[in-house]
Amino acid sequence: MHQPDPAFLQALTAIVGPDHVITDPSQSQTYFTDWSGEQGNAPLAVVRPKTTEDVSRILALCHQQRCAVVPQGGLTGLAGGATIRGAAIALSLERLKGVIELDAESATMTVWAGTPLELIQNEAEKAGFLFALDLGARGSCQIGGNVSTNAGGNRVIRYGMTRDLVLGLEVVQADGTILSMLNKMAKNNAAFDLKHLFIGSEGTLGIVTQVVLRLHPKVNGANTALIALPDFSAVTRLLRYAQQELSGLVSAFEVMWQDYYRIATTVGGSRAPIAADYPLYVLMDLQSANPETTAAPFEAVLEHAFNEGWALDAAVAQSHADAEDFWILRDAVAEILPHYAPTINFDISFPISQIGLGVERLRQSVHAVDPTLTTMFFGHVGDGNIHLLVGPIPHGDKTMEHEIEKRCYEVAQALQGSISAEHGIGLHKKPWLAYSRTPAELALMRTLKQALDPHQILNPGKVFD
Numbered sequence: 001m002h003q004p005d006p007a008f009l010q011a012l013t014a015i016v017g018p019d020h021v022i023t024d025p026s027q028s029q030t031y032f033t034d035w036s037g038e039q040g041n042a043p044l045a046v047v048r049p050k051t052t053e054d055v056s057r058i059l060a061l062c063h064q065q066r067c068a069v070v071p072q073g074g075l076t077g078l079a080g081g082a083t084i085r086g087a088a089i090a091l092s093l094e095r096l097k098g099v100i101e102l103d104a105e106s107a108t109m110t111v112w113a114g115t116p117l118e119l120i121q122n123e124a125e126k127a128g129f130l131f132a133l134d135l136g137a138r139g140s141c142q143i144g145g146n147v148s149t150n151a152g153g154n155r156v157i158r159y160g161m162t163r164d165l166v167l168g169l170e171v172v173q174a175d176g177t178i179l180s181m182l183n184k185m186a187k188n189n190a191a192f193d194l195k196h197l198f199i200g201s202e203g204t205l206g207i208v209t210q211v212v213l214r215l216h217p218k219v220n221g222a223n224t225a226l227i228a229l230p231d232f233s234a235v236t237r238l239l240r241y242a243q244q245e246l247s248g249l250v251s252a253f254e255v256m257w258q259d260y261y262r263i264a265t266t267v268g269g270s271r272a273p274i275a276a277d278y279p280l281y282v283l284m285d286l287q288s289a290n291p292e293t294t295a296a297p298f299e300a301v302l303e304h305a306f307n308e309g310w311a312l313d314a315a316v317a318q319s320h321a322d323a324e325d326f327w328i329l330r331d332a333v334a335e336i337l338p339h340y341a342p343t344i345n346f347d348i349s350f351p352i353s354q355i356g357l358g359v360e361r362l363r364q365s366v367h368a369v370d371p372t373l374t375t376m377f378f379g380h381v382g383d384g385n386i387h388l389l390v391g392p393i394p395h396g397d398k399t400m401e402h403e404i405e406k407r408c409y410e411v412a413q414a415l416q417g418s419i420s421a422e423h424g425i426g427l428h429k430k431p432w433l434a435y436s437r438t439p440a441e442l443a444l445m446r447t448l449k450q451a452l453d454p455h456q457i458l459n460p461g462k463v464f465d
Contacts, residue, residue: 004044022046031090038080043090052209060176071203073145076137079426081202107215113144129215132159144208150200152422157382158251168212169195174453203459205452219287223298224317228278232356234310253382254283260376268332273315343391349384349421365407385421425463
C-alpha cells in the first residue's frame with residue numbers, strides 16, 4: 001500500500017474515532033522521526049488507539065491489507081527505531097497511558113505501554129516503592145519504548161536492565177492476536193518465557209500494550225561523591241572494592257574522562273566541584289532508606305581509595321542540591337551537543353576489563369580519520385557501557401562519518417564488545433549489526449521474524465532488512 005486508501009482510512013477511523021486518525025502531514029510532523037536525527041517520511045496516517053482491543057483490530061486490518069506499521073512511544077530513541085520510512089502508518093501509543101494496578105504485597109505495578117517513565121517512578125514513590133529504571137529522557141520516554149529497546153540508564157549496576165525489571169507483558173502480534181503474559185511472579189518456569197522475545201526487539205515482533213513491572217523498596221536519599229582518579233586501573237579497583245565493602249549497594253558508578261569533564265564544566269555550563277585537570281572522574285552513589293547510617297561506610301571506602309592512591313581528589317555531596325549538581329554535570333550532554341554539531345554519538349559496551357584499552361583505541365580511530373575532531377568519553381562503566389561523542393563533523397560529511405563508525409565498531413568487535421549497549425539498532429546501527437552478532441544468530445533472528453510477522457508489516461527495515 002503506497003497511498004492511503006479511503007476505505008482503509010475509514011476502517012481505521014471506525015476503530016479509534018475521527019479525532020485519532022491524522023492524515024494531514026502538516027499536523028503529523030512530530031511523528032516523522034525520533035531523537036536520532038534519521039530523516040523520516042510522512043506516515044500514511046497517525047493512528048492513536050486507546051485500548052489493547054483497538055491495537056488488535058488495527059493490526060488485524062493492517063495484516064490483511066499488508067500495510068506497514070511503525071509503533072511509536074515517546075520518540076526519544078537515538079537509533080531511528082521509530083522513524084517512518086516508506087509507506088506506513090504511525091501507531092502512537094500515547095493514549096495507552098496510566099497505572100492499571102499497583103500490587104503492594106507482590107511489589108508489582110501493571111501499566112499501559114504509553115505511560116511516561118517519570119510518572120511510573122512518581123507513582124511507585126507515592127506507594128513507598130522504587131521503580132529502578134532511570135534515564136535522562138525520563139519525562140518524555142514511555143515504558144513501552146523502554147521495553148522495546150531494553151533500556152539501561154543510570155542504575156543498571158545495582159538493579160539491571162529493563163529486562164530485569166519486567167515480570168510480564170501483554171503483546172499484540174502482527175495478525176492482531178493478543179498474547180497475554182501478565183505474569184506477576186518472580187518464579188514461573190512453565191515452559192518458554194515468551195516475554196523475552198519482545199523485550200529489546202524494537203517493535204519488530206509484536207507491539208507491547210501492557211507491562212508488569214518489578215518494584216524495589218523505596219530509597220530516601222543517597223550518599224554521593226565525585227572522585228578524581230589517575231587511570232582506568234584505579235577506576236576498576238575502586239569499583240570492585242566499593243561493591244564488596246558496601247554489600248552490593250552501589251547504585252551508580254558513572255565515569256567521565258577528562259575531555260568530557262572539561263567541556264561539561266565550560267561549554268556545558270556545569271559547576272566544576274573539583275579541578276578539571278585529572279585524567280578520570282567517577283560519580284558514585286549509594287541509595288538507601290537512611291543515608292545517614294550508610295555515610296560512615298561510604299566515606300570509609302573513599303578514605304581507603306585515597307590511601308591506596310586510587311583517588312586523587314574528591315567532593316562529597318553535603319546536601320541533595322550538591323548531589324543534583326553532580327548529576328547535572330554527568331547529564332550535561334544536551335547542553336554540549338549543539339556546540340559540536342553535527343556529531344556522531346556512540347553507545348558501545350566492552351567487557352569492563354577492556355574499557356581502558358577500548359577508549360584508547362576509539363580515540364586513536366577517530367583521530368586517524370581527522371586529528372582535529374573533538375572526542376568526549378563518559379559512561380556507565382559499572383556495567384561496561386561507554387558513550388562517545390565525536391564532532392563537529394565538517395559539513396556533515398557522510399563519508400567521514402561512515403569511516404569513523406567503521407573504525408570504531410571494528411574496535412568494539414576486536415575487543416568482544418557490542419555496537420549497542422542500550423540504544424538499540426533501529427536504522428542507524430543496522431549496517432553494523434554483524435559486528436556484534438554471528439551469522440547463526442542473525443539467521444535465527446530472521447527465522448523468528450518470519451514466523452511472527454510473515455508479511456513483514458511490523459516496523460519493517462529496522463534492526464535488519
